[in-house]
Every structure is written in structure tokens, then in C-alpha cells.
Amino acid sequence: MSTIVIYKTKYGGTRKYAEWISEELNCDIVDAKKITIDDILKYDTIIYGGGLYAEIINGVHMLTKNMDKLKDKKIAVFTTGLTPPDCREYYDKMVIEKNFKEGLPQNVKVFNYLGKMVVEELSLVHRTALKTLKKIMQGKENPSDMEKLLIELCDADGDFCDKEAIGELLDYVR
Ligand SMILES: Cc1cc2nc3c(=O)[nH]c(=O)nc-3n(C[C@H](O)[C@H](O)[C@H](O)COP(=O)(O)O)c2cc1C
Known part of the structure; x- marks a missing residue:
């Protein structure tokens, strides 16, 4: 095989x-x-x-x-x-x-x-995309658990x- x-x-x-x-x-x-x-x-x-x-x-x-x-x-x-x-x-x-x-x-x-995801290795496009995603999620009135997790994951580094x-x-x- x-x-x-x-x-x-x-x-x-x-x-x-x-x-x-x-x-x-x-x-x-x-x-x-x-x-x-x-x-x-x-x-x-x-x-x-x-x-x-x-x-x-x-x-x-x-x-x-x-x-x-x-x-x-x-x-x-x-x-x-x-x-x-x-x-x-x-x-x-x-x-x-x-x-x-x-x-x-x-x-x-x-x-x-x-x-x-090591932040200092990320391309500018990816850093910007993550910042934008985080802003959108933070703007939600009643974020779901998944959306709350996504906000946290945008700041992951390691x-x-x-x-x-x-x-x-x-x-x-x-
Ligand atoms: C712009 C961007 C979007 C991402 N989207 C997701 C996602 O939707 N779900 C997830 O679990 N991880 C997401 N990640 C994390 C990546 O999947 C993770 O860093 C992965 O290990 C990258 O694999 P690679 O280094 O082989 O390309 C994202 C990371 C970046 C930079």
C-alpha cells in the first residue's frame, strides 16, 4: 500500500x-x-x-x-x-x-x-485581517460563545x- x-x-x-x-x-x-x-x-x-x-x-x-x-x-x-x-x-x-x-x-x-500563530511572523495582510475580525466581533451586542472564543483567539501568539x-x-x- x-x-x-x-x-x-x-x-x-x-x-x-x-x-x-x-x-x-x-x-x-x-x-x-x-x-x-x-x-x-x-x-x-x-x-x-x-x-x-x-x-x-x-x-x-x-x-x-x-x-x-x-x-x-x-x-x-x-x-x-x-x-x-x-x-x-x-x-x-x-x-x-x-x-x-x-x-x-x-x-x-x-x-x-x-x-x-506567532504574531511577529504574520504578514501585514493577516495581522490586519485579525484586527478587523476582532473589532467586528467586539462590536456585536450579544456575542455567542463561539464569537467570544474567536475574539480571544485573535490575540493568540505561540x-x-x-x-x-x-x-x-x-x-x-x-
Ligand atoms: C488570517 C488568519 C485566519 C485564521 N483563521 C483561522 C480559523 O478560521 N480557524 C482556526 O482554527 N484558526 C485560524 N487561524 C490560525 C491558523 O489556522 C493556524 O495558525 C495554522 O496553524 C496555520 O497553519 P500554517 O502555518 O500551516 O499555514 C487563522 C490564522 C490567520 C493568520
């Missing part, structure tokens, strides 16, 4: 997990920018990782727009983000709905990990990547 880990990263959080997973599985690893769907089709098991940006899994479109070609593959998608992985409503509802418009296919399982988290994904693909 051949396996590949594909990742797309802006600040390196997702790459860390991709490297840990490929080391554990002793399998190929590639940056999403350097691979085409035809290359991917040569593998039986595909692991795709992307950071969350406004709930979108960075680059996952590469897989979701080709689901018909990938229907016989075993697929694991992992996200990295700042929303705590136990916020199941966020991950199982919002993130799935935004990224898998026709529902989550049976051959795809999604795993959610804590990522990394690397929360954790190798221990990958165990379930490894069990799934092995």
Missing part, C-alpha cells in the same frame, strides 16, 4: 505535522504546490494537511474538486488551527460544511490539530503544535 502526505502551509505549522506523520509512516511527503492530481492518483492512501484560514482548509480544494477520481482511495485530511480541537460543533459543522459542500465522502476522515495528537490518524491509515 503506497501512502503520501501532502501539505500546504503558510507559517510552517502544517508542515510540522506532515513531517511527523511521514516519519512515523515512512512514506512520501510533498508540498501541495509541487504535485498534480495525476501524481496523487498513483497512491492508495492520501493524507492531506492544511491550515485553517477563515474556516477554509488551505488548498483542500485540490482534493474536493477531484472527489470522483479519488473515490476508491483512503483519504485522511488534517487541519491545523487555533480553535481547540474539542470544539466539535466548530469542526464537525462549520469546517465540514465550508470545505465539503456535498457532505463528507465516506472514504474521507478528518482530524483536527492545534497549529501555530506554537501549539503537538506530535502526540497524530496517533489517531496513524491508526486510521495503518
Whole structure:
């Protein structure tokens, strides 16, 4: 069984997990920018990782727009983000709905990990986007618990990547 880990990263959080997973599985690893769907089709098991940006899994479109070609593959998608992985409503509802418009296919399982956001590494565009988001959320009269959490997460600063988290994904693909 051949396996590949594909990742797309802006600040390196997702790459860390991709490297840990490929080391554990002793399998190929590639940056999403350097691979085409035809290359991917040569593998039986595909692991795709992307950071969350406004709930979108960075680059996952590469897989979701080709689901018909990938229907016989075993697929694991992992996200990295700042929303705590136990916020199941966020991950199982919002993130799935935004990224898998026709529902989550049976051959795809999604795993959610804590990522990394080091403020001094952020681009000006991203810093500004976070400031704007925080202002909008703070302006709401009765913010929901999720909106309160988002306000807090806009101020996060650190690397929360954790190798221990990958165990379930490894069990799934092995
Ligand atoms: C502009 C911006 C938007 C983000 N949006 C989300 C989000 O919607 N949900 C989330 O959990 N984390 C969000 N994050 C945090 C990133 O997903 C996190 O830093 C991730 O580890 C980045 O992965 P990468 O370094 O591989 O690109 C956001 C970060 C930035 C800078």
C-alpha cells in the first residue's frame, strides 16, 4: 500500500505535522504546490494537511474538486488551527460544511490539530485581517460563545503544535 502526505502551509505549522506523520509512516511527503492530481492518483492512501484560514482548509480544494477520481482511495485530511480541537460543533459543522459542500465522502476522515500563530511572523495582510475580525466581533451586542472564543483567539501568539495528537490518524491509515 503506497501512502503520501501532502501539505500546504503558510507559517510552517502544517508542515510540522506532515513531517511527523511521514516519519512515523515512512512514506512520501510533498508540498501541495509541487504535485498534480495525476501524481496523487498513483497512491492508495492520501493524507492531506492544511491550515485553517477563515474556516477554509488551505488548498483542500485540490482534493474536493477531484472527489470522483479519488473515490476508491483512503483519504485522511488534517487541519491545523487555533480553535481547540474539542470544539466539535466548530469542526464537525462549520469546517465540514465550508470545505465539503456535498457532505463528507465516506472514504474521507478528518482530524483536527492545534497549529501555530506567532504574531511577529504574520504578514501585514493577516495581522490586519485579525484586527478587523476582532473589532467586528467586539462590536456585536450579544456575542455567542463561539464569537467570544474567536475574539480571544485573535490575540493568540505561540506554537501549539503537538506530535502526540497524530496517533489517531496513524491508526486510521495503518
Ligand atoms: C488570517 C488568519 C485566519 C485564521 N483563521 C483561522 C480559523 O478560521 N480557524 C482556526 O482554527 N484558526 C485560524 N487561524 C490560525 C491558523 O489556522 C493556524 O495558525 C495554522 O496553524 C496555520 O497553519 P500554517 O502555518 O500551516 O499555514 C487563522 C490564522 C490567520 C493568520
